[in-house]
Amino acid sequence: MLTQDQLNFYRENGYLHVKGLFTAQEAAAFRQEAHELIARLQAVKSVEATWGAAKEVTMEKTSLLHCHDVQFQSALLTRLITDPRLTDIAAGIIGSPNVQLHHNKLFIKPPEKGSPFPMHQDQPFFPHDKDSMIAAIIHFDDAPLEKGCVRVVPGSYKNGPLPHLKEGGWHLPLSEYPVESALPCEAKAGDVLFFSYLTIHGSAVNTSSEARTTLLVQMRDPLDPPSVLTHLSRGQGMMLRGVDPSVGMATPAGNEPGGQMGGGQMGQKMGGGTMGGGQMGGGQMGKGM
Ligand SMILES: O=C(O)CCC(=O)C(=O)O
Numbered sequence: 001m002l003t004q005d006q007l008n009f010y011r012e013n014g015y016l017h018v019k020g021l022f023t024a025q026e027a028a029a030f031r032q033e034a035h036e037l038i039a040r041l042q043a044v045k046s047v048e049a050t051w052g053a054a055k056e057v058t059m060e061k062t063s064l065l066h067c068h069d070v071q072f073q074s075a076l077l078t079r080l081i082t083d084p085r086l087t088d089i090a091a092g093i094i095g096s097p098n099v100q101l102h103h104n105k106l107f108i109k110p111p112e113k114g115s116p117f118p119m120h121q122d123q124p125f126f127p128h129d130k131d132s133m134i135a136a137i138i139h140f141d142d143a144p145l146e147k148g149c150v151r152v153v154p155g156s157y158k159n160g161p162l163p164h165l166k167e168g169g170w171h172l173p174l175s176e177y178p179v180e181s182a183l184p185c186e187a188k189a190g191d192v193l194f195f196s197y198l199t200i201h202g203s204a205v206n207t208s209s210e211a212r213t214t215l216l217v218q219m220r221d222p223l224d225p226p227s228v229l230t231h232l233s234r235g236q237g238m239m240l241r242g243v244d245p246s247v248g249m250a251t252p253a254g255n256e257p258g259g260q261m262g263g264g265q266m267g268q269k270m271g272g273g274t275m276g277g278g279q280m281g282g283g284q285m286g287k288g289m
Contacts, residue, residue, distance in 0.1 A: 002092030010093055014157030015195035017185050021085050022138070027189035031140035031213050033076045034106050038065050041073075049107070050115040052168025057116040057179055058205050064115035065108040069235045070215065077106075081217050086136060086192065087241035090219050093194055094132050098242035102126065102133060102218035103233045109213075114148050114206025118171035119179060121156075122197035122218070124164045126231040132221035133197040140213040143187040148206040150193055150214075151182035157198035172200065179204050222246050 010016040022030070041047050042065070049066035070077040080086070081104060090099045109115060122135060143149040164170040179202050185193050195201060197218070206212050222237075222244040237244070 002089045006089075007092060010194070013152075013154040014199040015152045015154065015185070015193065015201075016089075016093065017187065018089060018192045018194065019188065020190050021089070021192045022080075022083075022190040024189050027140050029076065030080060030138070030215070031189070033074050034070075034108065034140055034213050034215070035211075037067055037070065037073050037077075037106065038108055041067055049105075051117065051171070053118045053165070053171045054115045054168070056168070056171075056174045057118055060113065060205070062113045062115035062205055063110050065110065067106040069103055069233055070106050071101075071104070071235055071238070077215065080138065080215070082240050084241070086138070086217070087219075089192075089194065090134060090136060091241055093134055094219065094221050096132070096221040096223070096242075098222050098245065099219050099240045100222040100244060101238040101240050102220055102236055103231070104215060104217040106215050107213070108211050109148055109203075109206040110211055111209050112207060114212055116148060116179060116205045117202045118169070118174060119151075119153070119177035119182060119200050119202035120164060120169070120171040121162060121200055123161045124166075124170040126197075126218075127161070127227040128197075128220060128224045129227050130221065130224040131196070131198060132224040134219055135195055135197065136217045136219065137193040137195075138215045138217070139187040139189055139191045139193075140215065141189045141210065143185075143212050143214070144208070145184050145186055146206070146208040147210065147212040148204045149184050149186050149212070150201060150203050151179060151184050152193075152195055153177075153182050153200040156200040157196040160198060162200075171202075177202075 006016055038047055047065045048063060050062055050064045054062060067073060071081060087099050091097055137150055164172060219240060223246055
Protein backbone atom coordinates (compact mmCIF):
# COMPACT_ATOMS: atom_id res chain seq x y z
CA MET A 1 0.00 0.00 0.00
CA LEU A 2 1.23 3.48 -0.85
CA THR A 3 2.10 5.66 2.14
CA GLN A 4 1.36 9.39 2.26
CA ASP A 5 5.11 10.10 2.20
CA GLN A 6 5.51 8.01 -0.95
CA LEU A 7 2.58 9.77 -2.58
CA ASN A 8 4.01 13.18 -1.66
CA PHE A 9 7.36 12.15 -3.16
CA TYR A 10 5.67 10.96 -6.36
CA ARG A 11 3.66 14.18 -6.66
CA GLU A 12 6.82 16.25 -6.32
CA ASN A 13 9.07 14.14 -8.54
CA GLY A 14 6.86 12.16 -10.94
CA TYR A 15 8.55 8.89 -10.02
CA LEU A 16 8.77 6.52 -7.04
CA HIS A 17 11.36 3.81 -6.40
CA VAL A 18 9.82 1.12 -4.16
CA LYS A 19 12.54 -1.12 -2.81
CA GLY A 20 11.98 -4.82 -2.16
CA LEU A 21 8.36 -4.88 -3.37
CA PHE A 22 9.08 -8.47 -4.41
CA THR A 23 11.52 -10.76 -2.63
CA ALA A 24 14.87 -11.78 -4.12
CA GLN A 25 13.52 -15.35 -4.44
CA GLU A 26 10.45 -14.17 -6.35
CA ALA A 27 12.59 -11.99 -8.59
CA ALA A 28 14.86 -14.96 -9.35
CA ALA A 29 11.82 -17.04 -10.38
CA PHE A 30 10.54 -14.20 -12.61
CA ARG A 31 14.01 -13.87 -14.13
CA GLN A 32 14.21 -17.54 -14.97
CA GLU A 33 10.71 -17.46 -16.49
CA ALA A 34 11.68 -14.37 -18.52
CA HIS A 35 14.90 -15.83 -19.90
CA GLU A 36 13.21 -19.13 -20.79
CA LEU A 37 10.42 -17.22 -22.53
CA ILE A 38 12.84 -15.14 -24.59
CA ALA A 39 14.80 -18.31 -25.51
CA ARG A 40 11.54 -19.98 -26.70
CA LEU A 41 10.64 -16.97 -28.84
CA GLN A 42 14.19 -16.54 -30.16
CA ALA A 43 14.08 -20.08 -31.49
CA VAL A 44 11.34 -19.08 -33.94
CA LYS A 45 11.72 -15.36 -34.63
CA SER A 46 13.68 -12.21 -33.98
CA VAL A 47 13.03 -10.61 -30.60
CA GLU A 48 15.33 -7.67 -31.26
CA ALA A 49 13.84 -4.32 -30.22
CA THR A 50 16.65 -1.75 -30.22
CA TRP A 51 15.36 1.70 -31.08
CA GLY A 52 16.73 3.28 -34.25
CA ALA A 53 17.56 6.35 -32.16
CA ALA A 54 19.83 4.25 -29.89
CA LYS A 55 22.62 4.94 -32.36
CA GLU A 56 22.50 8.59 -31.29
CA VAL A 57 23.61 7.41 -27.81
CA THR A 58 26.28 4.94 -28.99
CA MET A 59 27.78 3.99 -32.34
CA GLU A 60 28.45 0.47 -30.99
CA LYS A 61 26.14 -2.27 -32.25
CA THR A 62 23.88 -3.02 -29.28
CA SER A 63 21.01 -5.40 -28.63
CA LEU A 64 17.73 -5.41 -26.73
CA LEU A 65 15.61 -8.57 -26.47
CA HIS A 66 11.93 -8.18 -25.78
CA CYS A 67 8.47 -9.70 -25.54
CA HIS A 68 5.29 -7.64 -25.51
CA ASP A 69 2.30 -8.62 -23.39
CA VAL A 70 3.75 -11.48 -21.41
CA GLN A 71 0.32 -12.51 -20.10
CA PHE A 72 -0.13 -14.45 -23.34
CA GLN A 73 3.06 -16.37 -22.66
CA SER A 74 3.35 -17.06 -18.95
CA ALA A 75 0.84 -17.60 -16.14
CA LEU A 76 3.52 -16.70 -13.58
CA LEU A 77 3.97 -13.31 -15.23
CA THR A 78 0.18 -12.85 -15.50
CA ARG A 79 -0.01 -13.32 -11.73
CA LEU A 80 2.80 -10.79 -11.36
CA ILE A 81 1.02 -8.01 -13.28
CA THR A 82 -2.15 -8.54 -11.22
CA ASP A 83 -0.29 -8.86 -7.90
CA PRO A 84 -1.91 -6.51 -5.34
CA ARG A 85 1.52 -5.41 -4.07
CA LEU A 86 2.03 -3.87 -7.52
CA THR A 87 -1.50 -2.78 -8.35
CA ASP A 88 -2.30 -1.28 -4.92
CA ILE A 89 0.61 1.14 -5.32
CA ALA A 90 -0.37 1.82 -8.93
CA ALA A 91 -3.93 2.59 -7.78
CA GLY A 92 -2.64 4.99 -5.13
CA ILE A 93 -0.51 6.85 -7.66
CA ILE A 94 -3.17 6.91 -10.39
CA GLY A 95 -5.75 8.03 -7.81
CA SER A 96 -8.35 5.44 -8.81
CA PRO A 97 -9.29 2.06 -7.30
CA ASN A 98 -9.38 0.72 -10.85
CA VAL A 99 -6.19 -0.04 -12.76
CA GLN A 100 -6.28 -1.05 -16.41
CA LEU A 101 -3.48 -2.56 -18.48
CA HIS A 102 -2.33 -0.66 -21.55
CA HIS A 103 0.52 -3.03 -22.45
CA ASN A 104 3.66 -4.54 -20.97
CA LYS A 105 7.18 -5.21 -22.24
CA LEU A 106 9.75 -7.68 -21.04
CA PHE A 107 13.26 -6.43 -21.77
CA ILE A 108 16.59 -8.21 -21.54
CA LYS A 109 19.54 -5.89 -22.03
CA PRO A 110 22.27 -8.42 -22.83
CA PRO A 111 25.71 -8.21 -21.18
CA GLU A 112 28.33 -5.84 -22.58
CA LYS A 113 26.12 -4.48 -25.35
CA GLY A 114 22.61 -3.92 -23.93
CA SER A 115 20.92 -1.15 -25.91
CA PRO A 116 20.33 2.31 -24.50
CA PHE A 117 17.08 4.28 -24.58
CA PRO A 118 17.45 7.97 -25.49
CA MET A 119 15.63 10.28 -23.09
CA HIS A 120 11.91 10.56 -23.80
CA GLN A 121 8.41 10.77 -22.38
CA ASP A 122 6.05 7.88 -23.11
CA GLN A 123 3.13 10.26 -23.76
CA PRO A 124 3.81 10.79 -27.52
CA PHE A 125 3.50 7.04 -28.12
CA PHE A 126 -0.01 6.77 -26.65
CA PRO A 127 -1.50 10.12 -25.52
CA HIS A 128 -4.48 9.98 -23.17
CA ASP A 129 -6.94 12.73 -22.25
CA LYS A 130 -6.26 12.75 -18.50
CA ASP A 131 -2.59 11.70 -18.43
CA SER A 132 -3.28 8.99 -15.84
CA MET A 133 -0.85 6.55 -17.53
CA ILE A 134 2.04 5.32 -15.41
CA ALA A 135 4.81 2.79 -15.98
CA ALA A 136 6.06 0.32 -13.40
CA ILE A 137 9.45 -1.20 -14.14
CA ILE A 138 9.83 -4.44 -12.18
CA HIS A 139 13.47 -5.46 -11.73
CA PHE A 140 14.12 -9.20 -12.09
CA ASP A 141 17.84 -8.77 -11.36
CA ASP A 142 20.06 -6.03 -9.95
CA ALA A 143 20.39 -2.93 -12.14
CA PRO A 144 23.49 -0.97 -11.09
CA LEU A 145 24.83 1.95 -13.12
CA GLU A 146 27.00 -0.22 -15.37
CA LYS A 147 24.01 -2.33 -16.40
CA GLY A 148 22.30 0.72 -17.89
CA CYS A 149 19.78 1.29 -15.11
CA VAL A 150 16.77 3.48 -15.80
CA ARG A 151 17.33 7.22 -15.38
CA VAL A 152 14.70 9.88 -14.73
CA VAL A 153 14.48 13.66 -14.68
CA PRO A 154 12.77 14.40 -11.34
CA GLY A 155 9.82 16.80 -11.57
CA SER A 156 9.88 16.84 -15.39
CA TYR A 157 6.33 15.55 -15.65
CA LYS A 158 5.05 18.86 -14.32
CA ASN A 159 5.98 20.59 -17.60
CA GLY A 160 3.53 18.48 -19.61
CA PRO A 161 4.14 16.96 -23.04
CA LEU A 162 7.28 18.12 -24.85
CA PRO A 163 7.95 18.13 -28.60
CA HIS A 164 9.78 14.91 -29.55
CA LEU A 165 11.71 13.71 -32.58
CA LYS A 166 9.84 10.82 -34.22
CA GLU A 167 12.67 9.21 -36.19
CA GLY A 168 13.91 5.97 -34.60
CA GLY A 169 11.35 6.06 -31.75
CA TRP A 170 9.90 9.22 -30.16
CA HIS A 171 12.79 10.82 -28.28
CA LEU A 172 14.16 14.15 -27.09
CA PRO A 173 17.19 15.76 -28.78
CA LEU A 174 20.32 14.21 -27.29
CA SER A 175 22.14 17.55 -27.26
CA GLU A 176 19.56 19.00 -24.86
CA TYR A 177 18.83 15.80 -22.96
CA PRO A 178 22.00 13.69 -22.64
CA VAL A 179 21.33 10.35 -20.93
CA GLU A 180 24.17 10.88 -18.43
CA SER A 181 22.61 14.10 -17.12
CA ALA A 182 19.53 12.29 -15.77
CA LEU A 183 19.26 10.76 -12.30
CA PRO A 184 20.27 7.05 -12.28
CA CYS A 185 17.81 4.83 -10.39
CA GLU A 186 20.09 1.94 -9.46
CA ALA A 187 17.91 -0.97 -8.37
CA LYS A 188 18.04 -4.37 -6.73
CA ALA A 189 16.16 -7.46 -7.87
CA GLY A 190 12.56 -7.13 -6.64
CA ASP A 191 12.53 -3.30 -6.70
CA VAL A 192 9.89 -1.48 -8.73
CA LEU A 193 10.25 1.96 -10.29
CA PHE A 194 6.95 3.76 -10.94
CA PHE A 195 6.79 6.90 -13.09
CA SER A 196 4.33 9.05 -15.00
CA TYR A 197 4.19 8.77 -18.80
CA LEU A 198 5.14 12.47 -18.75
CA THR A 199 8.34 11.88 -16.74
CA ILE A 200 11.44 12.17 -18.92
CA HIS A 201 13.39 8.92 -18.71
CA GLY A 202 15.88 6.77 -20.59
CA SER A 203 18.88 4.53 -19.93
CA ALA A 204 22.47 3.98 -21.01
CA VAL A 205 24.21 0.92 -22.46
CA ASN A 206 24.59 -2.23 -20.34
CA THR A 207 28.38 -2.54 -20.32
CA SER A 208 28.48 -5.05 -17.44
CA SER A 209 29.06 -8.79 -17.70
CA GLU A 210 25.45 -9.63 -16.74
CA ALA A 211 22.06 -9.19 -18.39
CA ARG A 212 19.61 -6.59 -17.09
CA THR A 213 16.11 -8.09 -16.97
CA THR A 214 12.98 -5.98 -16.40
CA LEU A 215 9.24 -6.01 -17.02
CA LEU A 216 7.67 -2.63 -17.82
CA VAL A 217 3.91 -2.43 -17.22
CA GLN A 218 1.92 0.54 -18.55
CA MET A 219 -1.28 1.14 -16.58
CA ARG A 220 -4.07 3.72 -16.62
CA ASP A 221 -7.37 4.70 -15.07
CA PRO A 222 -10.06 3.01 -17.22
CA LEU A 223 -11.91 6.35 -17.20
CA ASP A 224 -9.01 8.01 -19.04
CA PRO A 225 -9.71 7.53 -22.75
CA PRO A 226 -6.96 7.49 -25.37
CA SER A 227 -6.78 10.85 -27.17
CA VAL A 228 -6.03 9.03 -30.42
CA LEU A 229 -6.53 5.37 -31.20
CA THR A 230 -2.94 4.32 -31.56
CA HIS A 231 -0.54 1.77 -30.09
CA LEU A 232 -3.26 -0.86 -29.78
CA SER A 233 -2.45 -4.39 -28.75
CA ARG A 234 -4.17 -7.61 -27.89
CA GLY A 235 -4.94 -7.68 -24.19
CA GLN A 236 -5.20 -3.92 -23.89
CA GLY A 237 -7.93 -3.04 -21.41
CA MET A 238 -7.38 -6.05 -19.15
CA MET A 239 -8.29 -5.08 -15.59
CA LEU A 240 -5.39 -5.49 -13.19
CA ARG A 241 -7.27 -4.13 -10.17
CA GLY A 242 -10.92 -3.22 -9.50
CA VAL A 243 -13.45 -2.91 -12.29
CA ASP A 244 -13.96 -1.04 -15.57
CA PRO A 245 -16.74 1.45 -14.79
CA SER A 246 -16.66 2.88 -18.32
CA VAL A 247 -18.61 0.06 -19.96
CA GLY A 248 -21.66 1.58 -21.65
CA MET A 249 -20.59 5.07 -20.63
CA ALA A 250 -20.20 7.48 -23.56
CA THR A 251 -17.49 10.11 -23.02
CA PRO A 252 -17.91 13.68 -24.29
CA ALA A 253 -15.59 12.88 -27.19
CA GLY A 254 -17.80 9.98 -28.17
CA ASN A 255 -15.13 7.54 -27.06
CA GLU A 256 -16.23 4.56 -25.08
CA PRO A 257 -13.06 3.46 -23.35
CA GLY A 258 -14.46 0.18 -22.13
CA GLY A 259 -15.92 -0.61 -25.51
CA GLN A 260 -13.15 0.57 -27.81
CA MET A 261 -10.04 -0.23 -25.91
CA GLY A 262 -11.10 -2.62 -23.24
CA GLY A 263 -12.03 -6.24 -23.13
CA GLY A 264 -15.13 -5.31 -25.12
CA GLN A 265 -15.05 -4.51 -28.83
CA MET A 266 -11.28 -4.36 -29.13
CA GLY A 267 -10.76 -7.61 -27.34
CA GLN A 268 -13.32 -9.35 -29.55
CA LYS A 269 -12.04 -7.86 -32.79
CA MET A 270 -8.44 -8.64 -32.14
CA GLY A 271 -8.80 -11.84 -30.17
CA GLY A 272 -11.09 -13.44 -32.72
CA GLY A 273 -9.29 -12.13 -35.76
CA THR A 274 -6.04 -12.79 -37.50
CA MET A 275 -3.79 -11.51 -34.76
CA GLY A 276 -2.60 -14.50 -32.81
CA GLY A 277 -0.45 -14.65 -29.71
CA GLY A 278 2.67 -14.98 -31.80
CA GLN A 279 2.19 -11.77 -33.72
CA MET A 280 0.73 -9.46 -31.16
CA GLY A 281 1.92 -11.04 -27.94
CA GLY A 282 5.36 -11.36 -29.41
CA GLY A 283 5.51 -7.66 -29.95
CA GLN A 284 5.20 -6.66 -33.59
CA MET A 285 2.81 -3.93 -32.56
CA GLY A 286 5.12 -2.43 -30.02
CA LYS A 287 6.12 1.04 -29.33
CA GLY A 288 8.85 2.32 -31.60
CA MET A 289 10.82 -0.89 -31.10
O1 LIG B 1 14.16 -0.19 -19.75
C1 LIG B 1 14.69 0.89 -19.93
O2 LIG B 1 15.89 1.09 -19.74
C2 LIG B 1 13.86 2.05 -20.40
C3 LIG B 1 12.64 1.61 -21.13
C4 LIG B 1 11.88 2.76 -21.69
O3 LIG B 1 12.21 3.88 -21.51
C5 LIG B 1 10.68 2.54 -22.47
O4 LIG B 1 10.43 1.42 -22.93
O5 LIG B 1 9.96 3.52 -22.67
